[in-house]
Amino acid sequence: MAVLLGAPAQAYYHYVYYQSRTAPFTPIYAQFNLAALPNNTVSFYVSDSGPSIYYPNDSFGSVLGEIKQALAVWNSVSSSNLRVAFGGLESQSQAPQNTPGADIVFDDLPGLLGMGTPNLPVTPVALNGPNGLFVPISRSTVILTNNTANTEGSPFQSYLEGYFTTVVHEIGHALGLQHTWTGAAMSQDVIRNTSRARPIDADDLAAISVLYGGPGWAANFGSISGNVTFSGGSGVNLASVVAISPTGPAVSTLTNPDGSYQIQGVPPGSYQLYVHPLPPDAIPANGSGILLPADLTGRTFAASGVFSTQFFPNTQNLQLAASVNVIAGQNISGPSFAVQARSAVSMYDMLTYSYLGPNQTPVTPAYVNVSSAQFVIAATPDYPPAATPVSVAVLGMGNASAVIPDGATAWALYFNVPQAQQAAGPRHLVFTTANDMYVLPDGVNFTVQDPPTIGAATPNANGTVTVSGNNIGPGSSVFFDGLLAPGTFNGGVINVTPPTGNSGQVSTLTVFNGDGQNSMFLQSGDPQTFTYPAAAQPQISSVTPAALPAGISSMVAIDASNTNFVAGQVSVGFGTTDIQVNNVWVVSPTQVLANVTVPPGAAIGSSETSVISAFQVMSQPFGFQIQPANPALPSIAWPAINANTGGAIYPGTYASIFPANGTQFPAGMQLTLNGAPAAIQYSSPTQINFAIPAGFPLGPAILGATSGGNIVSIVVEVDSAPAAGAQAR
Amino acid sequence: MKRLFAIGVVLTLVVLPLQCATLEQLSMSDMIAKSTAIVRAKVVSSYAAMSGPVVYTHYQLQVSERYKGAAQSTVDLAIPGGVANGIRQVWGGAPQLDNGADCVFFLWTGKSGLTQVMGLSQGLFTVAQDGSTDPAVTRTASHETMLDHNTGRAVHDQTLTMPLSGLKTQIAAVVGTAAPQGTH
Numbered sequence: 001m002a003v004l005l006g007a008p009a010q011a012y013y014h015y016v017y018y019q020s021r022t023a024p025f026t027p028i029y030a031q032f033n034l035a036a037l038p039n040n041t042v043s044f045y046v047s048d049s050g051p052s053i054y055y056p057n058d059s060f061g062s063v064l065g066e067i068k069q070a071l072a073v074w075n076s077v078s079s080s081n082l083r084v085a086f087g088g089l090e091s092q093s094q095a096p097q098n099t100p101g102a103d104i105v106f107d108d109l110p111g112l113l114g115m116g117t118p119n120l121p122v123t124p125v126a127l128n129g130p131n132g133l134f135v136p137i138s139r140s141t142v143i144l145t146n147n148t149a150n151t152e153g154s155p156f157q158s159y160l161e162g163y164f165t166t167v168v169h170e171i172g173h174a175l176g177l178q179h180t181w182t183g184a185a186m187s188q189d190v191i192r193n194t195s196r197a198r199p200i201d202a203d204d205l206a207a208i209s210v211l212y213g214g215p216g217w218a219a220n221f222g223s224i225s226g227n228v229t230f231s232g233g234s235g236v237n238l239a240s241v242v243a244i245s246p247t248g249p250a251v252s253t254l255t256n257p258d259g260s261y262q263i264q265g266v267p268p269g270s271y272q273l274y275v276h277p278l279p280p281d282a283i284p285a286n287g288s289g290i291l292l293p294a295d296l297t298g299r300t301f302a303a304s305g306v307f308s309t310q311f312f313p314n315t316q317n318l319q320l321a322a323s324v325n326v327i328a329g330q331n332i333s334g335p336s337f338a339v340q341a342r343s344a345v346s347m348y349d350m351l352t353y354s355y356l357g358p359n360q361t362p363v364t365p366a367y368v369n370v371s372s373a374q375f376v377i378a379a380t381p382d383y384p385p386a387a388t389p390v391s392v393a394v395l396g397m398g399n400a401s402a403v404i405p406d407g408a409t410a411w412a413l414y415f416n417v418p419q420a421q422q423a424a425g426p427r428h429l430v431f432t433t434a435n436d437m438y439v440l441p442d443g444v445n446f447t448v449q450d451p452p453t454i455g456a457a458t459p460n461a462n463g464t465v466t467v468s469g470n471n472i473g474p475g476s477s478v479f480f481d482g483l484l485a486p487g488t489f490n491g492g493v494i495n496v497t498p499p500t501g502n503s504g505q506v507s508t509l510t511v512f513n514g515d516g517q518n519s520m521f522l523q524s525g526d527p528q529t530f531t532y533p534a535a536a537q538p539q540i541s542s543v544t545p546a547a548l549p550a551g552i553s554s555m556v557a558i559d560a561s562n563t564n565f566v567a568g569q570v571s572v573g574f575g576t577t578d579i580q581v582n583n584v585w586v587v588s589p590t591q592v593l594a595n596v597t598v599p600p601g602a603a604i605g606s607s608e609t610s611v612i613s614a615f616q617v618m619s620q621p622f623g624f625q626i627q628p629a630n631p632a633l634p635s636i637a638w639p640a641i642n643a644n645t646g647g648a649i650y651p652g653t654y655a656s657i658f659p660a661n662g663t664q665f666p667a668g669m670q671l672t673l674n675g676a677p678a679a680i681q682y683s684s685p686t687q688i689n690f691a692i693p694a695g696f697p698l699g700p701a702i703l704g705a706t707s708g709g710n711i712v713s714i715v716v717e718v719d720s721a722p723a724a725g726a727q728a729r
Numbered sequence: 730m731k732r733l734f735a736i737g738v739v740l741t742l743v744v745l746p747l748q749c750a751t752l753e754q755l756s757m758s759d760m761i762a763k764s765t766a767i768v769r770a771k772v773v774s775s776y777a778a779m780s781g782p783v784v785y786t787h788y789q790l791q792v793s794e795r796y797k798g799a800a801q802s803t804v805d806l807a808i809p810g811g812v813a814n815g816i817r818q819v820w821g822g823a824p825q826l827d828n829g830a831d832c833v834f835f836l837w838t839g840k841s842g843l844t845q846v847m848g849l850s851q852g853l854f855t856v857a858q859d860g861s862t863d864p865a866v867t868r869t870a871s872h873e874t875m876l877d878h879n880t881g882r883a884v885h886d887q888t889l890t891m892p893l894s895g896l897k898t899q900i901a902a903v904v905g906t907a908a909p910q911g912t913h
Contacts, residue, residue: 047781052840092781103782108839110763111755111848115809115823119784119816138816141782143809150753173821284869291819 013180013207013254016293017124017135018301025256026133027293028126030118031176031211033136034081035129036100038580038597040212043087044071044102044142044171045575048608048619051106053147055157057506057529061615062158062481063148065499067104068571068612069482070167073185073199074175074208079220079265082175082212087581088573088610091621095605100139101577102174106146113156116142116170124296131213140174142167159481159508161518165194172200177207178290179282181240182250183365183426183442188282190351193365193426193442195516196479201442202249206265218264222326225262226336228255228275230307235259236339238278238293238303242441243271243326244428246396250441254278257293257301268328272321272395273312274439275337278303279348307339309437314338316437318393318430346387347431347438353378354444356451357522367445367517370417370424377444379429380410387433394444395428397421417446424448424515451517452476454528457509460495465530467511468493475514480507480530483569483614499614500564501532507615536562538616540623541590543609547625551600551661552635553582555702555713557593558611564589565613574624575608582638585700585715593700595638595715600661602626633712634669634705635660640716643681643689650721652694654681657703665707672704673716692718752822755848761903764835764847766798769856769893772830777811780843784818786811788826790834796900798836806834807843824850824869831856833866833896856893863894 015030034040046067050060068086075084087101118137126133144167150156156163165185172186179188184203187193194201209217224243228236235258242252243263255261283289283303292300311321312335324332354366354377368375379392385408392400392413402414429443455469464487467478474489478496487496494511501507509528511519520527541559548554558572567586572594574581579602582595592611609623636657641647643654659665664685671678671690679691700715761767770790777786785807792802809820824846826832835852838844846852854866867890 105781105783108841109845109847109849110759110837111753111851113753115820115849117810117818117820119818122812122815122817139782141818143783143820156753179821289821 013178013186013252013290014176014211015118015120015135015178015291017126018257018293018295019126019133021257021295021299021301023258023260025258025260027256028124028133028135028296029176029211030120030124030135030137031129032082032100033127033129033134034212036136037082038099038599039083039582040081041083041085041580042101042140042175043085043577043580044104044174045087045090045573045577047103047105048089048091048610048621049106049146051144051146051148052108053149055149055155057481057508058148058157058159059481059502059505059615060617061502061612062483063144064612064617065482065614066158066164066167069484070164070171070199073168074171077200077205077208079205079209079214079217080212081214082208084171084175085581086571086573087577088571088575088612089608089617089619090573090575091608094575094607094622095626096603097577098601098603099577099580099599100137102140102142104142104144107143108146112143112145114142114144114166114170116140116173118174118176124298126296130215131211134211137176142170142174144170157508159479159510160520161196161510161512164196164482165192165199168194168199172204172208175208176211177204180207180252181276181279181441182242182252183440184250188279190364191349191440193445196512196518197514197516202265202267203251206251206263209265219329221265222268222328223262223264223266223331224271224273224324224326224335225260225331225333228259228261228337228339230304231338231340234304236304236307237301239275239307239337239339240278241273241275241337242439243273243324244395244439244441245269245271247423247425247427250428262331266326268326270323270325272323273335274309274321275339276309276439277306277345279345281349305341306343306345307341308435309439310337310339312337316432318395318432342436344386346433346436347381347385347389350379350381350429350431350438350440350443352429352440352443353380359522361522363521365443365445367447367451367521369448369450370422370446371448373417373419373422374415375417376412376414378406378410378412379431385409387436389431389433391432393430393432395430395439397427422446422448445516447515447517449515451521452511452513452519453522454509454511454519457528457530459530464495464497466493466495467509467528469511469519471513471517472511473513477512479510479512481615498530498532499569500566501615503532503535503537505532505615506530507532538562538613538618540609540611540618540620543620543623546609546623547627548579548596548598549627549630549633550598550602550604551629551663552633552712553595553597553638553660553714555593555715556596557591558609559591560611560618561590563613563616563618565592569614571610571612573608573610573612575610576603576626578602578626579607579624583715583717585717587700593702593715597638597660598626600629604628630710632666632708633710634665634707635663636703636705636712636714638714640703640714648719648722649692649716650719651692651696651698652721653692654689655692655716656687656689658687659685669705669707672706674701675704678703752849752851755851757899758903760835760847760852761797761900763837764797764852765838765844766801766804766836767796767833767900768792768798768801768804768836769794769796769831769833770804772826772828772832774828775826777813779813780807780841783809784811784813784816785809785843786825796833796897797904804834804836805844806836807845809849822849824853831858833893854889854896863892865890866893866896
């Protein structure tokens with residue numbers, strides 16, 4: 001990125017080090033070392049103890065479902081080379097692990113709902129990586145409450161959207177992100193405006209990509225660089241500079257100690273720029289705030305003093321704010337700010353509320369149906385504000401027609417929405433005071449319909465459930481507790497298949513719409529539920545093999561009883577980052593196959609086998625063992641590939657396998673495919689090609705490699721042949 | 730005007746909506762009732778150690794007054810974060826204490842056996858060192874997202890300052906006896 005754009009990388013909201021205390025300041029980020037991760041994947045392992053107290057009808061399966069979805073959110077960032085996976089359950093007393101990873105544990109401390117952090121080295125040593133110098137994170141930890149009933153206060157049920165967004169946030173910390181102030185998943189405090197429909201925002205995408213961006217990731221984004229100085233000329237450290245698009249995202253960064261900044265990962269488009277000081281609660285005196293940037297000796301760089309918020313170019317008049325046009329692959333160099341020091345931040349951490357439904361139910365951040373062309377919301381910082389807004393604007397739309405105080409700390413804001421502005425999506429609010437301003441990115445959400453409500457959830461004879469209600473459409477999804485129920489929208493209702501549940505389990509249903517609204521907005525007091533029928537207790541019957549030596553890949557077959565495994569709903573784990581699960585195949589309602597890799601440097605010892613099938617949680621503590629390496633065993637790199645194309649394997653082609661870990665195949669190694677001898681087309685110590693016969697059944701097939709009485713099996717996926725046109729390409 | 734009135738009523742009575750949180754805001758009565766001990770104590774030393782994957786800094790507290798819980802002259806207080814086994818963990822929302830710090834601690838000893846501060850930092854009141862016979866005690870507002878105890882909705886924490894005597898009176902009112910004086 002730096003070379004590509006000819007501009008230095010600058011500080012973001014990460015865990016930041018600098019090599020020296022003088023300019024130029026090139027940030028060194030704490031991050032996972034991709035080279036030390038199997039398949040660039042950091043796996044999160046959840047303590048098998050789970051929460052010890054659940055809200056009525058809540059369950060470990062639901063908690064795990066939310067965790068898996070939160071991990072999938074970070075895994076889905078295509079511009080990042082980091083993959084994020086659910087590793088299954090782990091026992092706190094099992095063998096140590098040598099591969100970097102992350103742990104999720106539960107704590108019963110009253111008042112604690114969740115937190116996350118990376119393990120940082122005591123004495124940071126910078127390593128060279130593809131995106132520059134970095135300080136490696138050895139492992140990370142997330143702590144969640146072990147009491148979803150929260151008997152000390154209000155419950156924190158895992159099916160609530162807030163549980164999910166909190167887990168997303170804490171996992172972000174574990175991956176190397178600190179707070180931001182743009183409404184994104186990593187936003188501090190109550191200004192966060194994410195949902196199941198939009199769990200991470202452009203700011204989060206930029207943040208994770210700066211750490212783990214793949215080759216050329218920045219080519220699809222632009223960047224903006226400049227300086228923030230006090231009017232006297234000294235640089236401002238830890239000022240937040242934000243690029244904000246009126247109807248699009250906000251992407252921000254924090255300045256370096258000399259006031260320089262570069263906002264990376266900005267989607268192409270037109271933006272305005274503003275700079276604001278960190279709120280006073282960002283870096284409290286007791287050390288509980290963000291971790292300040294430091295040099296490699298650990299000496300920190302303190303934040304500069306407070307200053308007035310302003311737009312570029314140095315104005316508090318929105319009409320005079322300039323726009324910059326961000327172009328993919330290019331850096332805009334120059335937008336700089338000269339700011340005026342002031343004694344205190346006049347306004348921060350503003351909350352907005354709308355009042356929805358017949359009972360005027362309060363919702364924050366505010367959602368407003370703009371199809372009526374008018375709306376009113378309330379805003380309150382819930383602390384004695386140092387200033388009062390003179391005017392409040394929706395960025396790009398105009399000022400509120402009225403700003404009416406409601407007591408000393410709240411205001412009712414009335415807006416008219418021009419027809420051209422009546423599109424759904426988050427909008428940004430700008431509060432202007434007598435001599436300062438405050439911007440609240442994503443302060444209000446425009447919608448074109450009211451929140452969904454569930455009128456009925458009717459079980460059908462075939463096991464599906466028909467969900468009906470208001471404002472439900474093809475973009476709606478139905479969740480049973482924390483798990484998505486796959487289904488289809490037809491005739492104004494959604495027919496869904498409930499995720500596999502436990503005997504007599506009662507699940508709470510929620511409908512989520514693509515505009516961020518969900519049925520809990522109006523129905524949290526009396527949500528729809530679904531009761532699962534009585535059934536026998538699911539359990540693992542066998543794990544074959546139950547031990548593997550370090551340094552090989554192998555198939556593991558897991559048989560279970562009283563289960564209903566469904567592809568896409570089953571996770572398999574072996575309790576340690578030293579066993580990587582490459583893929584899982586459901587071959588029957590009671591059997592799954594997994595391809596796993598045990599690296600040569602794996603720690604020897606026992607770990608926990610777990611299978612999570614929707615709500616069903618099965619495990620065998622200390623059920624799997626890593627044994628010392630056995631050089632006599634063939635070590636096959638996963639996956640097998642098409643010998644001609646390097647891609648998918650299909651009937652009538654040849655497949656190639658290669659030895660793993662720099663080893664060689666033993667001479668005379670024989671192959672079988674689903675138990676039948678495989679025709680070998682080509683064989684060398686470093687590659688074997690074998691035939692996939694025409695008409696071979698599609699799906700997972702077991703490839704056996706035999707040498708000197710030693711047998712290792714892996715699963716190969718046999719796909720259907722591509723269409724003729726695709727082949728031609 | 731009618732709509733504005735409705736909003737005003739809601740703002741006044743309902744507090745703040747929607748969950749999205751790290752901490753839950755604990756009321757004073759919650760902390761008094763749910764804490765396993767409440768003491769005034771000074772930090773005399775500290776060390777860090779791992780418990781599972783979490784680094785805790787253990788602060789050795791010399792108790793000068795006990796307001797709730799069993800008599801004890803010292804307390805081993807564990808707060809997430811610190812340096813142990815060659816790694817450093819920094820948990821947002823977890824306070825750091827200096828040796829000599831004089832505080833009122835609302836303590837929780839959970840199933841893990843660790844004694845922690847209620848609500849991470851919510852049960853930590855710093856005692857002003859001004860020589861007063863009734864010094865002020867202050868709890869710094871947490872910057873972490875918090876949920877309101879009763880409504881489950883997002884709220885801001887606020888810095889809380891009061892005379893030590895006032896805090897002791899509140900504790901006594903919930904515990905049900907006059908606040909005991911002295912360590913033992």
